[in-house]
Amino acid sequence: MKTIYMPEIKRDDRIGSVFNSLFNIIxxxxxxxxxxxxxxxxxxxxxxxxxxxxxxxxxxxxxxQNINLNNGLQAYLSTIFFDSPQIITCASDVDNIIRAYGRKTYTPICKFLTDSADRDQIESQIQHLIEIQSAASGEAKMPLSYLFSELITNIVEHSQSKYGYIYSQYLNTEGCVDICIADNGVTILGSYIQANKYIDDIQGDPAEALRLAVGGFSTKNLPNTENRGYGISSSIRMLVEGLRGSFFILSGSAFYRHDKNGKTIVRLPDSIEWHGTIVLLRVPIKNLPADFNCYKYVE
Incomplete structure (x- = not known):
């Protein structure tokens, strides 16, 4: 049994920076x-x-096992289901969450079945809860819906994971919603390998696989739409270029970050690996850029 002393995490606006601490724990x-x-x-x-x-x-x-929790932190971890994520199998499960969390600024950590017959409804209801918690304006709802739908669809269609995960928290001071979407599937590299696509370009490098994914290179046979900015690539452009938000994705042993400071792709040491894919989004909800046009990024 190993004891890990939890690090002090500052409120850093550099998306993905917390993984410097998480990698040590992993x-x-x-x-x-x-x-x-x-x-x-x-x-x-x-x-x-x-x-x-x-x-x-x-x-x-x-x-x-958790020790030395003060009362406030213990209550928070219990409410977000830190020790055992809230399992969602059908739409009625989300109805109960909406009633319990509508007045909070965060959702529980939700674990949903990717093959649920209610998946579209589950997705829509969780998005609705986020809109309630953040008091999102009409102009903020459409990009939030697009980003949410695109990234969850990627999990369902490519990860081959039984479950997906969602967590969000509204940060009033920043006027943003922080959203975490994850799976424990085959990773982006694994998805290309299983589809037998771009194998010569990737050469088994998870960073190269990630570079192709964020560039819009699909694992599907879509000759008329491939490389035109669908899926992850259009989501990133809408979020970062349009909304001035931030994007981070970690898949296997490589991560990609895109924010106001630019783009970064990094291959991690072989000793560090996320078993699946995790996406972090910082989505501005208040005071959207005056020149933002959602339809510029949706074809």
Whole structure:
């Protein structure tokens, strides 16, 4: 059994920066079956830290224990289902969540069946909850809907994962919603390999696979639409170029970040790997750019 002292996470607006701390924890957890998280002297955790950590720990055979939690933090972790994500199998499950969380600024960490017959309705209702919590204006609802739908569809169609994960939190000071969408599937590299596409270009490099994915190169046979900015690529352009938001994706052992500071693709050391794909979005909800036009990014 290994004890991990939880790091102090500052409110850094550099999306994905919390993974500097998460990678250290993942490296330890991959070698241990039982982990103790020591929260001594900790009062705040960024949503982009606490949600990915909970999703990462939701692995069969991995046992965790939390110690030294103050009352406020203990209540928060319980409410977001940190120790065991809220399982969603049908639309009525989300109805209960909307009633319980409509007045909060965050959702529970939700674990949904990717093959649920109610998937479209589940997606729509969770999006509706986010709109309620953030008091999103009419002009903010359409891009939020597009981003949400595109990225969840990618999980369902490409990950081959039984479950997907969603978590969001509205940050009033920033006027943004932080959204985490994840799976424990085959990764983007694995998706290309299984589709037998662009194999010579990728050469087994997860960073190259990620570069193709964010560039709009589909694993599907879509000769009339491929490379025209559909899926992930159009979502990134809408979010970063249009809304002035931020995007981060980690798949296997490579990550891509795109924000106001530019674009970065990094291949991680072989000892560090996310078992699946996780996407972080910082979506502006208030004071959208005056020149933003959603239809510029939707074909």
């Amino acid at each position: 490296n330890i957890c991959d070698c241990e079956d039982e982990i103790i998280f020591d929260f001594k002297d900790r009062v705040f955790f960024h949503p982009f830290f606490i949600a990915p950590l909970a999703i990462y720990c939701d692995t069969p055979g991995r046992r965790t």
